[in-house]
Amino acid sequence: xxxxxxxxxxxxxxxxxxxxxxxxxxxxxxxxxxxxxxxxxxxxxxxxxxxxxxxxxxxxxxxxxxxxxxxxxxxxxxxxxxxxxxxxxxxxxxxxxxxxxxxxxxxxxxxxxxxxxxxxxxx
Numbered sequence: 001x002x003x004x005x006x007x008x009x010x011x012x013x014x015x016x017x018x019x020x021x022x023x024x025x026x027x028x029x030x031x032x033x034x035x036x037x038x039x040x041x042x043x044x045x046x047x048x049x050x051x052x053x054x055x056x057x058x059x060x061x062x063x064x065x066x067x068x069x070x071x072x073x074x075x076x077x078x079x080x081x082x083x084x085x086x087x088x089x090x091x092x093x094x095x096x097x098x099x100x101x102x103x104x105x106x107x108x109x110x111x112x113x114x115x116x117x118x119x120x121x122x123x
Contacts, residue, residue: 040118082095
């Protein structure tokens, strides 16, 4: 991958992560859907438990449309996206905000980056 391609990939990955976060906080289900691979697995382990909670792409799109993210919007979101590594068609990114921290695994499909896996916690 050339440095120009690498830079373009990083910019596209950042846009995908922002679609995911800003879509959530804005209640914009179309942005959320655009960011997610249809087979997304999103996981967390809540405090004081050992059980993983899982969400699918459809769960996230429906929750976004229902406005659950708008209820979590702190106003000053402080969203920061760091692309950790890109290798061909796969990548990892860390996203932090005033509310959440996500470790994302992404895949490039037909020229678009999609979030395939997400591990998250409250900030």
